[in-house]
Amino acid sequence: MCGIIGRVGEGNALETLITGLENLEYRGYDSAGVAVKNGTGINVEKRSGKVSELKRSITDEPLQGAIGIGHTRWSTHGPPTDENAHPHTDHTEDVAVVHNGIIENYTELKSELAESGHEFSSDTDTEVIPHLIQHHLDCGLDNESAFRRAVDELEGSYAVAAMIADERVLYAARRGSPLVVGMEDDEYFLASDVPAFLEYTDTVVYLEDGDVAIVDETGVEFTDLEGNPVERHPETIEWDPEQAGKGEYEHFMLKEIHEQPTALAQAIEGRIEPELGRIDLTDFEPGTFDDVDCVQFVACGTSYHAALYGSVLLNQAGVRSRALLANEYSISAPPVDENTLVVAVTQSGETADTLSALREASDAGAQTVTVTNVVGSTAAREADETLLIRAGPEIGVAATKTFSSQAVMLVLLGQRIAQDVRGETGADPEALLSDLETMPDRVEEVLATTTAEELAATYEGSRAYFFIGRGLGFPVALEGALKFKEITYEHAEGFASGELKHGPLALVTPDTPVFAVFTGEEDEKTLKNAAEAQTRGAPVIAICPPDHQAALVADAHLEIPDVDSDLAGLLANVQLQLLAYYAADRLDRAIDKPRNLAKSVTVE
Ligand code: M6R
Numbered sequence: 001m002c003g004i005i006g007r008v009g010e011g012n013a014l015e016t017l018i019t020g021l022e023n024l025e026y027r028g029y030d031s032a033g034v035a036v037k038n039g040t041g042i043n044v045e046k047r048s049g050k051v052s053e054l055k056r057s058i059t060d061e062p063l064q065g066a067i068g069i070g071h072t073r074w075s076t077h078g079p080p081t082d083e084n085a086h087p088h089t090d091h092t093e094d095v096a097v098v099h100n101g102i103i104e105n106y107t108e109l110k111s112e113l114a115e116s117g118h119e120f121s122s123d124t125d126t127e128v129i130p131h132l133i134q135h136h137l138d139c140g141l142d143n144e145s146a147f148r149r150a151v152d153e154l155e156g157s158y159a160v161a162a163m164i165a166d167e168r169v170l171y172a173a174r175r176g177s178p179l180v181v182g183m184e185d186d187e188y189f190l191a192s193d194v195p196a197f198l199e200y201t202d203t204v205v206y207l208e209d210g211d212v213a214i215v216d217e218t219g220v221e222f223t224d225l226e227g228n229p230v231e232r233h234p235e236t237i238e239w240d241p242e243q244a245g246k247g248e249y250e251h252f253m254l255k256e257i258h259e260q261p262t263a264l265a266q267a268i269e270g271r272i273e274p275e276l277g278r279i280d281l282t283d284f285e286p287g288t289f290d291d292v293d294c295v296q297f298v299a300c301g302t303s304y305h306a307a308l309y310g311s312v313l314l315n316q317a318g319v320r321s322r323a324l325l326a327n328e329y330s331i332s333a334p335p336v337d338e339n340t341l342v343v344a345v346t347q348s349g350e351t352a353d354t355l356s357a358l359r360e361a362s363d364a365g366a367q368t369v370t371v372t373n374v375v376g377s378t379a380a381r382e383a384d385e386t387l388l389i390r391a392g393p394e395i396g397v398a399a400t401k402t403f404s405s406q407a408v409m410l411v412l413l414g415q416r417i418a419q420d421v422r423g424e425t426g427a428d429p430e431a432l433l434s435d436l437e438t439m440p441d442r443v444e445e446v447l448a449t450t451t452a453e454e455l456a457a458t459y460e461g462s463r464a465y466f467f468i469g470r471g472l473g474f475p476v477a478l479e480g481a482l483k484f485k486e487i488t489y490e491h492a493e494g495f496a497s498g499e500l501k502h503g504p505l506a507l508v509t510p511d512t513p514v515f516a517v518f519t520g521e522e523d524e525k526t527l528k529n530a531a532e533a534q535t536r537g538a539p540v541i542a543i544c545p546p547d548h549q550a551a552l553v554a555d556a557h558l559e560i561p562d563v564d565s566d567l568a569g570l571l572a573n574v575q576l577q578l579l580a581y582y583a584a585d586r587l588d589r590a591i592d593k594p595r596n597l598a599k600s601v602t603v604e
Contacts, residue, residue, distance in 0.1 A: 002086070002100040002598075003027040003072040004179065005196050006161045006170045008217050009187030013068035014058075020189070020196040021051045021072045026252075026395050026592070026599040027100075027192060028074025031085035034058075035096035036068035041165045042096045046071075046085035050593075066217075067168050069161045069190075071098035074598040077106075078123030088127040090134035091119050094165040097133070099126040100192055101177040102603055104156035129160060137164075144227075147171040148212060152225050157352070157602070159207075161190050170215040173225070174207040177602050178350045178378060181205045181213055181220055183234060188215045193348075193374075193600070194237050195393050202237040206376035235376060243392045251591045253396035253487070257577050258447060261440035263391040263401040267408050274437050277429035279412050279419075283385050289420035292341045292367065294320040298329055298357035299345035300601070302399035302482060303406060307345040308475035310410030313566060316471075317418035317426040327604070329357035336366040341417070344370045345410070347394060347402040348600040349377020356604060358382060371409055373402050387413060396592045397599045398487050400577050403479060404443070407570055411436065427566065435564040442561045446571055452578035455541060455556055459513045460586055464491040466508070466533070467576070468500055469517035469569070470526045476517045476569040480576030487584040487591050497529040510537035515579070516554070517572045518544035520565035530554070543572040 003024025007016045017034045025032075032054040033046025043063045047054045051072055071086035078084040087096040103109070106125035109132060114120065118131045129150060136146035143164045151160060157176030164171075172179055172190050182189035184201035190213070191197055194204060205220070207213060211230060214221045222232045249255035271280055295314055297307035307323040314321035324333055326344070336342060342361035346354045349372040358379060362368050370383035373391050380386040389405035415432070418425040425432075459465070465484055469477035474496045481494035495504050497516065508514065516530040527550050530540045534555070542554035545562040558579070560571040584591050 002074055002192070003196065004069070004098050004100055004159055004161050004190065004192045006069040006172065006190030006215070007187070008067040008168065008170050008215055010066060010217065012064060013066055014063050016200070017068050017070040018051065018055055019199070020191060021070045023195045024192060025051050025072050026397055028072050028598045029593045030073055030075050030080035031082070032070070032072045033085045033087055034063065034068055034070040035087040035163060036063040036065035037163055037165065037168065038063070038065040042089065042093060042163060044087055044089060044096060046082060046087065048080045048082050048085060067163065067170065069096060069098050069163055069170065076102055076603055077125045083122045084124050086126060088122060088124065088130050090130040092134060095130040095133045095162060097126060097130040097160060097162045099129060100159045100602060101157035103128060103154050103158065105154070109153065129154070130162070133162060133164070143167060143169070144171070144214060148225055148227060151212070159192060168216055172207070172213040172215065174211055175209045179207045180376070181207065181215065183220065186217050188217070188220060190215060194239065195395065198237065198239060203234050204237055205232045205234050208381070237375070239393050251396065253398050253400060253581055253591050256394055256396050256400045257574065257581065259392065260401045260404050260574060261444045263405045264408055264443060265440040266390040266392070267405045268436060271412060272433045272436060274430060274433035277433060279415050281387065281412060281416055283387065284413070284416050287420060289341060289417045291339055292417065292421055293339040295341045295343060295417060296333065296336065296361065297321070297323040297343045297345055298326040298354055298361070299323070300326050300351055300353050302403050302479060303345040303347055303354070305475040305479040305482065306403050306406035306410060307343070308478070309407045309472060309569065310343070310345070310414055312472050312475065313411060313414040314417060317414060317422070319418050319421050324357070326351070326357040327353040330360055333357070333360070336361050336364045338365045338367065340366040342366040342368050343413070344368065344379050344383060345406055346370065346379050347373045347399055347406070349374040349379035350600050350602050352602050352604045355379055355382065371406055371413070373405070397594055397597050398483055403573065404570055408436065408439065411566055432564050432566055435567055439567060439570070442563060442571055443574055445561055446574045449559060450575060450578050452558060452575055453582040455558065456579055456582035456586060458556070459539070460583065462513055463509065463511040464493070464507065466504070466512055466514045467492065467494040467517070468497040468514060468526065468529060469519065470497045471519060471521035472565065472569040473497070473517035473519040473521065473526065473572070476573045476576070479573055480515060480517070480580070483577055483580040484583065486597065487580055487589055487594050488587055489589060489595070490583070497526040500529050501532055505532060505536065508533045508536045508538045513539045513541060515541045515543060515576065516550065517569060518542060518548055518550050519568040519572065523548070523550065527553070543575050
């Protein structure tokens with residue numbers, strides 16, 4: 001949930017650390033700090049607030065040194081104060097540590113250390129780590145052994161990077177939280193995620209759980225916690241550094257909304273042959289899912305909405321399927337066995353709730369697949385198979401292009417599963433795949449002609465915003481509401497259209513616009529539900545093709561091209577993304593880093 005950066009090489013580390021933190025700020029942005037080793041010791045500068053505030057505070061007195069660590073925080077233990085910001089040091093200030101995750105036994109460790117004279121200055125769980133390292137140094141262990149011993153005593157999840165004043169070495173370890181090493185000639189990096197150092201190198205090694213990395217300017221050594229060497233192979237990241245920048249756009253979110261045509265083209269490239277009605281998912285040859293008798297999707301947030309989309313499609317194709325909130329999975333999951341396929345849908349591949357559901361399903365004997373955007377992510381490594389959505393880096397905390405790419409990949413995966421399980425897909429594959437091939441152009445059309453900005457102005461200041469849809473329109477309505485609330489901070493809710501009359505209608509007034517998504521599935525019923533809201537005075541905004549009946553009766557409409565009903569919702573979703581974006585922009589919200597949120601939620 002936080003961002004870690006570390007750098008060792010020639011010259012000054014500070015600039016690289018700050019750039020790394022700026023690139024990682026989507027992971028947390030309530031405090032930030034850096035520690036740099038100079039000739040005599042370790043200098044730390046840390047602040048509550050964003051990286052920009054940290055940057056301002058260090059311009060007068062730059063921290064000099066070739067090796068350093070940095071951190072941008074999303075608070076778990078202790079409020080976002082200067083004291084609680086990372087890096088944390090021990091009382092001698094000879095050990096500095098940054099950490100992502102939760103140390104579950106920190107209270108016990110803290111009281112043991114306090115009894116032996118260690119004084120603490122923050123409320124964080126992290127602060128026990130530098131003290132523990134120092135304690136083992138005091139007991140006579142060398143730096144490397146002291147680090148290992150300390151890490152071995154931690155319970156919970158962590159990605160940790162540490163620096164000790166008397167040597168030019170970074171120590172790192174991971175269990176349950178992501179950590180990646182970047183390598184470039186005589187410069188090495190450590191980070192929670194690749195965008196941190198993508199402009200310097202595209203050669204990376206993802207640490208596995210239980211790995212320790214010892215990094216200096218001559219290279220990296222990977223071992224297990226006992227110190228036995230482990231072999232880890234470098235991978236090349238195909239993301240272009242420019243993709244990770246904002247370019248001409250004011251916000252990452254707007255840029256990423258506009259990248260959807262490219263993202264979708266990348267997602268389907270080489271994976272479909274529309275003229276033959278054929279899907280070529282290389283890891284999922286025909287017959288892969290012959291023995292599957294039901295599918296469970298597990299995911300959170302926007303990815304859950306994509307999962308719901310996939311599940312509706314599979315059910316419509318006659319395959320038993322459920323989309324389950326990963327954070328509820330351990331309590332309410334239907335039983336699984338070796339004929340159950342559990343599909344984890346996660347952009348980052350690091351969401352703790354989703355990982356925990358995936359592990360539980362895997363332990364119970366289910367077959368597992370991860371649908372993700374991040375090569376080498378934990379979910380990708382832990383599932384039996386991975387399907388990459390190839391959306392490119394997504395920096396805005398609000399997921400946009402990854403939702404579209406996930407949903408499209410679930411259309412394809414769903415077709416493959418249905419073909420294997422039932423011998424047919426229940427759809428006309430040639431028509432569907434032809435429409436799919438045109439999706440990048442269709443999205444382009446929506447982006448070029450949208451009137452979402454005007455509508456955002458028209459309905460600004462409303463008391464609440466409701467989104468309704470049926471079938472595949474339902475997950476789109478939920479996603480429209482999530483996006484809207486997430487970045488505008490306004491009250492927004494999504495409902496199944498037919499559910500409106502069972503309670504939510506009591507909330508409907510002339511001051512609550514209702515955005516109705518029409519996907520071509522029982523649209524006449526959705527139209528009736530929208531009319532019920534309209535009768536109570538609510539303005540109804542139809543998201544539908546131009547000549548659709550709903551466009552004639554609604555108070556306003558957002559136009560989408562007429563496509564297969566399996567795909568129409570995805571175009572409607574682009575309109576709702578734009579609506580949320582422009583509404584939030586009018587309110588001058590922190591669109592890319594909405595309050596209290598972080599891109600990747602690595603705590604349960
Ligand atoms: O990385 P994941 O796809 O697993 O993330 C899941 C959710 O945390 C994420 O989709 C979240 O809901 C987004 N901020 C929504 O825009």
